[in-house]
Amino acid sequence: MTDVADSLGVSPITVSRALREPAKVSETLRERVLARVDEMGYVPDLAARALASRHSGVIGVLAPALTSHAHLGIMRGIEERVRTSDLRIQYASSRYDPEEECRQIRLFLSQHPTGILLSGLQERDGIMELLQRAPCPVVQIVDLHLTQSGMTVGINHCDAATAAVRHLLACGYRRIGLIGGTRDVRSERRQEGYCLAMREAGLADLSLVASEDAPTSVQLGCQLLQRLRSQAPDLDCVFCQNDDLALGALFEAQRLGLAVPDLGICGYNDLGFARYSHPAITTVRVPRFEMGYRAIDLLIRVVNGERPPTAPIDLGFEVVERGTTRRISG
Template sequence: MRQKRIRGERTTLLDVANKAGVSAITVSRALREPDRVSEELRERILKVVAETGYVPDFAARALASRHNGIVCALIPEVSSLAVMNIIHGIEARLQDTDLRIQYANAWRDADKEKRQLELFLSQHPAGILMAGGQNQQIIVDLILGAKCPVVHMIDINLTALGTVVGSDHCTAAKVAIRHLLDCRYRRIAILGAGVDLRVQRRLEGYRVTLEEEGLYDPQLVMMLPEATSVPLGCRMLRETMESHPDVDAVFCLNDDLALGAYFECKRRGMRVPEDFGICGYNDVNFAAVAEPPLTTVRIPRYDMGYRAADLLIRQINGEKAAHQSIDLGFQLMVRGTTRDTA
């Protein structure tokens, strides 16, 4: 039975140690590094923890270890399906550690991102995961002064401080556009929302590839600073077709925009892929089960979150950080919304 305590009275690590008949250091080790104590001893300590209702004092831990035991993750848009895949990877890696996770939404805004990073650093975190990077120059000084490890999840070709985990978004876009060209589409528009550095790199790949073929038309570029969504994809394609009815394909920089574009095609009686081609980006969970299945670029978002969290944990635990870029690659998933190339 859990020991009753006076309201407001906090069970301490020493209370647990005395009741279990061990030292406070042993209790701390059993909770933080359970593999370093015997199973019998660990079970005895955990039983006392349960009986006393002991909760670790993270503020005290921060004073002792110079960090608060929290991994802070700065993300661009929490509602994005692609970002959620990254979060799932982060959570999977952290779940068996004694580190906690705290998220902040930067809303793809450079000023908000800077402010959130300042707040994170003021809390003495164990480490920081950055999936943003709206304006890297703005945050350089903050990261240089950080007393904790920082791992970025961004385009591998963009300069960042510390370890970078990501994909080459410019090259991925080039492969997608080359596929649309191989499918005999020629008037290819591009739809993007929530414009950030990764989206800008995809736009660059689109532009360069079409310029090489003499087919680039800046009037077919529609980029909006709004949160990406299926309804937005419908509206963007509708406006594109109203002003440029000769467009025969669209490269959408998120899969939800691509799904919205497909719904708009259905409303207009346009056959996909015969009359109109659609290629998305990210390969989120609905892409393969849509009807027809969505042609898209697969970015290993879950792996990105897991790998970044793993590298950060290693650095928190004392492993020396190497300034490195880890390329997780990408894959073009050719499905039913684009023609056969034969």
């Protein structure tokens, strides 16, 4: 920084602010500093930064599965927010394994991260103790009831699933089944919401539930609809915990010659293909991009000295009615 500062006739602290706190300098000055850094062939020394500032400039992001369609939307929000900062993201996957979650969090903490973002963390005593002792801010995303780390950004998945099933009931469906995959926090909360709505309607029936502790996929959606119809031949609708399951259920219904929306299908997440399938899939829209963006923005603000929020940040959800369910009359 001293070399760059001397070449530009500014102080080293000015160069430091241009690189680490761009909001504190003019855009023209920041561009001059970045251009000179490039000309001189310098790259950030993260080890030196960690010694000088007590953190590495890296935000650790831990997710159950980095390749899931739903998480990709969250990642786009994360990348968009961090793009305008000098921080960098380090991703890791827990593969839905609580022991792996604990190991990855320990690895993050050993690298003096600027912050940690956790997606759908499993609630275990060992993990909670680690987070409570973490020397950096920690944000949990996806479900609002996950507040052990102190800061949470997301939606209430139980409420969202309840709203979706109530919508299906309002459409006139009565034998509404549940199709589910990996039994993580999100799926458990969605099943909880499904059960709540069905109990309220006096229609709860265990034969209407088909789930497999496996990653959700189109293939699994096909298989689970087959299983559900064998368990409950009078099935007239399925609520699917993810859109890929819903697409599989739709393909299987079409293969069997079942008319949709006479057999109703509702997904969850509003992935890109949901609106372009035929018929388009009724689903629950989750603001995944905003979730990732807001979570990283919150971390950056807290690192820069702002007070953390005293309550979870609720981004809300929307039940999106499309062609795989009946229209509500009136």
